[in-house]
Amino acid sequence: MIRTTIENGVATLTLDNPGRKNALSASALGELADAVESLNRDATVRALVLCGAGGDFCAGGDVSAMQGGAQVDTASVRRRMIESQRPCAALAGFDKPVIAVVDGVAYGAGFSLALMADFIVASDRARFCLAFARMGLLPDLGALHTLPRMIGAQRTRELVYSARELPAREAQALGLVLDVLPAEALGARAQELALAMSTQSPEAFAMTKRLLAQTFERDFGALLDAEAGAQAIALTSPYLREAAARFARKEPPAFRWPRNDIKT
Template identity: 85%
Template sequence: MISTTIENGVATLTLGNAERKNAMSAAALAAFADAIEALRCDTMVRAVILTGAGSDFCSGGDVSAMQGPADTAAVRRRMIESQRPCAALATFDKPVIAAVDGVAYGAGFSIALMADFIVASERARFCLAFARMGLVPDLGALHTLPRIIGTQRTRELVYSARELAAREAHALGIVLEVVPGEALGARAHELALAMSVQSPDAFAMTKRLLAQTFERDFGALLDAEAGVQAIALTSPYLREAAARFARKEAPLFRWPRNDREG
């Protein structure tokens, strides 16, 4: 259902139900949340890639489990439980890259939006398909997407439930890079490996400040910035980076150029 592999400090978390385009059942979402929490606690893991088994990322929630009458209170409790992966990813201090091939529909799109970056194949397709089923977007999409593309564009994508090709998603700023399908895994791993050598403390503090940027006023942000920068400026990572700079050696961290963009 959910599988995890770890190589050179990079964990790949795979949504596994290829026959159903990795549709997420309640059990799969619970396993997904548990896997994220395990990676949070694993000190050997420095970055995470989210991907799907087969040729798709995730087609959304398991529609077969939504049919028939149900008790509203019970469904609400189930929905709160299904939000566990979002809560886990929202406070996940390590870099997360979503490698999206094929469809990222409904909850699959929502999950991808929880990553720090989305790298997509040329055949990737995104859709907040909830309105097609008379549903409200869930798993945090109404929080994450407006912060990327603004409220007006979010309304259009939510209300229309139309599909976005990878190129349009890139143009809107949802996708960081579009690469040929056969290069997707390698590029996601290349980015994750590069980010894994950043200072874990500086990255975690930066990610937390970015998550709060729309909730803090400017003065509060500057105050928080001073506190975390004091930690970063007295870290062993900074001392090593500065020494390498003085010796004119290669830096510890360098963003890998994309030579595969489709």
Template identity: 55%
Template sequence: MSTSVVLTIEDGLATLVLSRPERKNALTRQLFEQLDEALSHLRDNPHVKALLLTGAGSDFCSGGDINNMGGEVEASVRQATMNQANRVLAALMEFDRPVIAAVDGVAFGAGFSLALAADFVIASDRARFCMAFARIGAVADMGASYTLPRIVGYQKAKEILYCARDLSAQEALALGIVLEVHAPQVFRDRAREIACSMGNMSTAAFSMSKRLLARTFESTLQAQLDAEASAQALAMTSPYFHAATARFMRKEPPLYQWPKT
């Protein structure tokens, strides 16, 4: 079986590369299987502190491979494929360490959805984003109907989904889809720099903060306050907290600091 996903781990940073550059890294069942396996391996590896997700060549991901979508296929078969894709999406969104997507070229359809599953998207200035589903009479999938409105707002999400138009890197930046935009020669290095820096955060504190943010739109204020209090009590008993506060008192450089541009 050919390798559609390349996984490397170096100094606590895991890098997952979608590796079908000849098809703009289009998603297939085989690719989802390999992503699922890789994410399962990473989830159980305590030495991994952050994850960088990117595409081989000059594109991130063109979405589902159209070559595999045609023909008369029973709805149950398509449902099984989507269930597999959704396991990957959930594994990314629930990954308890920082996930950075480095996006070049196209992030279309489910490729756009995949990028939205990351904690942050760093894009090259030639990146283009498109919820292209309407162009082929399909429904937005892999969590797009959940993630996109939470980032851009309900009305703008409808426009992006229904118009199925391209968004430039700069428009995606203005909408909050993308965190930073850089030249193609340096955007991956910047994404890696951010991922490595975030890998120095308290894994426990980051994981609890991520879970708190994930539930905020379905929660009440009191429920969030209670959850925050429980999480903080755990965070403040950790060795990381004691080491970090001791460094602060000694006026030493912090254990974690966001990298300057």
């Protein structure tokens, strides 16, 4: 169900169940969490691309495996839900860049999963939907935390309560999607971004990512204090010394953001 490849320091995790539009079973969620945790420990991996096979990202939870709520012990379901949240914790704690590549559908938990990435790039045929209300459910896999931080409370309520489909261009206009591209250009753009970001200082990136994740929870003074400690580490790093030497030699920096010149 989860396929892993690593090339040039970029790991690609592929949800590989195209016959079910890569729907997430309990076993697939466990495999995904294991893979993300393993890649975070792998020093040779500098960035992660998360995608789906067969022209879709992920159709969400495996509805065929769900049972009627009145017939199931609530406590046992809660335990299963806590276990299913492992990929969220693994991706939230992933110290390296994560890019979600969304082609086709990103529904339900698939949408939630994409929101755990640092960036989402989408095809022009991608569709996002928090479809939970259609099944009498509430959003899971962290979407009630991640989504309002990206688009605000009002827009989040509208998408959650309506369970409507969100086309790629509207998702980009809301700030959910970084780039919208033709499907055939999507993989190359994701790899280009991942390779570029992998040339950043791994220490500085990891600390920046952690502080950004805490920005709504810390007051300004606490954030400044954490920033000072993190910057002290970055300012004494080998990466900074090499970057300063390149500057003195009038050489281009190792890290340069790749422009997106593909028009749709």
